[in-house]
Amino acid sequence: MNEKEMKKWQCRSDLALEAVEQMVGQVDQSQEEGVKYEEDDIRGLKVTCIDVAPEAVERVGKKAGRYMTLDTSAIMTHDHDQLTVAMEVFAEQFGKLLKHRGIKETDTCLVIGLGNDHVTPDALGPLVVDEVIVTRHLYELSPNDVDRNYREVSALAPGVMGMTGIETSDIIESLVKKIKPNFLVVVDALASRSISRVNKMIQMTDTGIAPGSGVGNKRKAVDEETLGIPVFAVGVPTVVDAVSITSDTIDLLLKHIGKSLKEENRSYKKLVPFSAARQTYTEDDLPSPELREQFLGQIGNLEEEEKRQLISEVLTPNGFNLIVTPKGIDSDMENLATLISNGINRVLHPNVQFS
Structure with a gap:
């Protein structure tokens, strides 16, 4: 079977780690030209960082850029202490990703929660947006009274095209043109090609996202090429296919x-x-x-x-x-949304404290 045939039927996945494994073999055993792989253990959690160079895009099947993943079983155990550790590690790694792209503490941010809040495994984005601390209205109404340790942040869950009749990327593009944020954070549910990674891995990337691509319903990309500003995507695989x-x-x-x-x-x-x-x-x-x-x-x-x-x-x-999707998806989504939203809040607003 040649590479073209393999790509034609390959199992659905939004994870760069799985794409690298599928196209160039086990990443922890070999280094493919144009793909840099690093793995670390931080407070008992496995953290990986994959840099895909432009010359490796066609082989790997992922856009050039940095992909970071946090692998944790805490989401499944519902242990509060483990979830807190996972949130802190996630915030630390997401902060590093922003710094990698030169994002400053004064840069303004728009957080977008992709997905359908009426479908539980696709509701991650809207659930996260519900818990993101927004401040743009305060800067607009009373800028002199705002604590500067709180970044200017706005947030929106635009829904899906089947509900709005509008391409989601068009809504985001119009919003970006109107409020002019310095960078975008997009949160979405993903698909995996391994049952062991469902609800257990958080992926962060600076390459943006193509909504629905993991389940064969690819929409117009939300990325820097489309919007003209850096786009960071955060996602968790919540579904897997029968294959x-x-x-x-x-x-x-x-x-x-x-x-x-x-x-x-x-x-x-x-x-x-x-x-x-x-x-x-x-x-x-x-x-x-x-x-x-x-x-x-x-x-x-x-x-x-x-x-x-x-x-x-x-x-x-x-x-x-x-x-x-797993049968415990309801409680898993609540934990995931809280973990990710708290992590994003900690990165965007240095003054935020959690008990």
Whole structure:
């Protein structure tokens, strides 16, 4: 399968980390020309930074720029202390991204919450905007009384074209021309190609965003080329498609079998009883090629992209490649919105304090 064919059917994802993994292999094992990858552990949270150079855009499938991700399980555990740590790390990394692009503390900002607030997994943007501290009206009405530690900030959730009849990017472009902010922050829900990353990863980038691209409904881009000012996008993958779920399930099944065989020293001819306890799997848990074929036939030894292509060819034509979100999405979205809005507030307004 050549690269053109791979791109034609590749699974939906808005994450640069997944795009790099898909197009140039595991980023923590190799460095592709034009792609700079750094990984760090900050207060127990995995933080990655990917710089995509212009010459790597076509290979990676992402715009040139910086992509930062914060990987945390705190969002799923609903632990207040962990969520506070995640918020602080997010604010720190988002602040670094703004400084990377030369944003000054006096620069004015417009925050846009993309998405449909009537659809829970797509409501991240509007929920964040509801909690962003806006100050532009104070600067307009009584500028001499405003604490200068609070930046001039405005915010809007413009809805989606199916509700307004207007292209979202046109609304934003008109607003930018009218109020003339120095930079834009866009918040949106994303799509992932891995079930392990849904509601567990926050992506920050200085490349803007193409709304709906992860679910095959790509709209006009909201970026610096379109608006003439720096555009920073913050997003969390809240959905995954059925192809990814099926592929990941096959991988987990093989790893579970391999791990159980090693631990229990079972005969490879017997299937392994499944435990209800939560398990952690690694690539080392995969059984040998012979055992994979023993359990799953030729499918067990397919390369990752070949396996996904096969599943896509089965599900997509029949309309079964559904877009799925976790059952606990309501409470997850509340935590995500609070985490991101508090982080943005801390970056935009240095005087903000949280208990």
